Amino acid sequence: MIVGLVYLSNSAPTVVRSEFIYESAPFPSCHASTICETRKGEFLAAWFGGTAESNPDVAIYTARLKDGKWSPPRETAKGLDDQHHRLPCYNPVLFQPSKGPLMLFYKVGKGPQTWWGMLMTSKDHGNTWSESTRLPVGIFGPIKNKPFELPDHTLLCPSSTEVDGWRVHFEFTKDFGKTWTRTEPINDGKQIGAIQPSILRLKDKSLRAVGRTQQGFVFAADSRDQGKTWSPMTLTKVRNPNSGLDAITLRDGRHVMIDNGTPTGRTPLNVFVSNEGSTWNDVLTLESEPGEYSYPSVIQAQDGTVHFVYTWRRQRIKHVVLRF
Numbered sequence: 083m084i085v086g087l088v089y090l091s092n093s094a095p096t097v098v099r100s101e102f103i104y105e106s107a108p109f110p111s112c113h114a115s116t117i118c119e120t121r122k123g124e125f126l127a128a129w130f131g132g133t134a135e136s137n138p139d140v141a142i143y144t145a146r147l148k149d150g151k152w153s154p155p156r157e158t159a160k161g162l163d164d165q166h167h168r169l170p171c172y173n174p175v176l177f178q179p180s181k182g183p184l185m186l187f188y189k190v191g192k193g194p195q196t197w198w199g200m201l202m203t204s205k206d207h208g209n210t211w212s213e214s215t216r217l218p219v220g221i222f223g224p225i226k227n228k229p230f231e232l233p234d235h236t237l238l239c240p241s242s243t244e245v246d247g248w249r250v251h252f253e254f255t256k257d258f259g260k261t262w263t264r265t266e267p268i269n270d271g272k273q274i275g276a277i278q279p280s281i282l283r284l285k286d287k288s289l290r291a292v293g294r295t296q297q298g299f300v301f302a303a304d305s306r307d308q309g310k311t312w313s314p315m316t317l318t319k320v321r322n323p324n325s326g327l328d329a330i331t332l333r334d335g336r337h338v339m340i341d342n343g344t345p346t347g348r349t350p351l352n353v354f355v356s357n358e359g360s361t362w363n364d365v366l367t368l369e370s371e372p373g374e375y376s377y378p379s380v381i382q383a384q385d386g387t388v389h390f391v392y393t394w395r396r397q398r399i400k401h402v403v404l405r406f
Contacts, residue, residue: 094365099403103145104126107155115391115399116177116379118206124148127391128174129399140170142188159406161190175224181235182258184208187223194244199223201259221253221262227328230281238309247271250279252309268312276301280329282337282359290359292329298345320362326377332365340378351375
């Protein structure tokens with residue numbers, strides 16, 4: 083059933099599918115979903131679920147869309163300290179590189195100031211997973227949004243920290259998470275406090291990062307050397323209530339962003355489109371009722387459709403498919 087969608091532009095996309103990934107689950111609260119398409123052409127989603135965010139029982143769950151139906155949620159990873167005591171998990175990120183295994187990044191710890199990055203891989207499209215490995219000190223993996231695969235197959239991972247102000251940096255791995263390098267933070271966390279970037283490819287082949295800020299607007303920063311260095315961070319005209327967003331570049335060169343698009347609160351949840359990555363048009367409202375609709379993830383599938391998943395009132399994960 084398709085409900086709650088409001089079209090804001092004559093060029094608005096067509097809704098292909100709108101549904102909850104599950105109707106019931108062994109946890110009352112969920113957040114921070116992610117989605118990828120496997121090499122088999124199936125879709126895999128992940129999120130964290132438990133009694134409430136930051137509680138020790140919060141684990142990473144996955145579900146698969148196969149033959150038009152989502153499988154029941156399955157606990158895929160849980161957080162443990164060195165003494166095997168439970169710790170909460172956060173912010174899973176699924177990514178299928180063009181070469182190499184399917185990857186599942188997530189975080190474990192008592193909160194963003196002390197958490198660490200974890201990685202699992204799968205060679206059978208997410209049916210089974212490797213043992214979890216802890217990323218090196220100072221490496222967190224993609225903090226909320228998926229990596230960007232560079233032409234040489236290096237994964238450029240958009241990351242951030244919340245220790246000395248909210249600061250964005252980028253991490254590189256050429257071997258699917260075995261070894262890493264990273265940039266220094268690209269902002270000071272004072273003039274603009276920013277986290278959780280997404281990466282776009284502009285028509286001149288440069289990269290643009292956009293993401294969440296504490297200043298009420300989406301930030302932007304550009305790189306002309308494949309993510310090694312970045313321009314000073316600026317604020318766009320797209321509103322952001324200090325809440326996670328995501329953005330991708332479509333194969334036709336247009337850019338799609340999903341963001342709350344409001345200065346406060348986590349409703350509505352809107353879809354924006356840009357031709358050049360600077361001017362964004364609000365084309366569709368996915369959610370507008372009272373409640374929290376947040377932390378979206380977006381990908382373009384091989385058939386050209388665009389898939390979104392996001393938190394629905396912290397009770398369920400919603401999946402919407404659009405055709406642009």
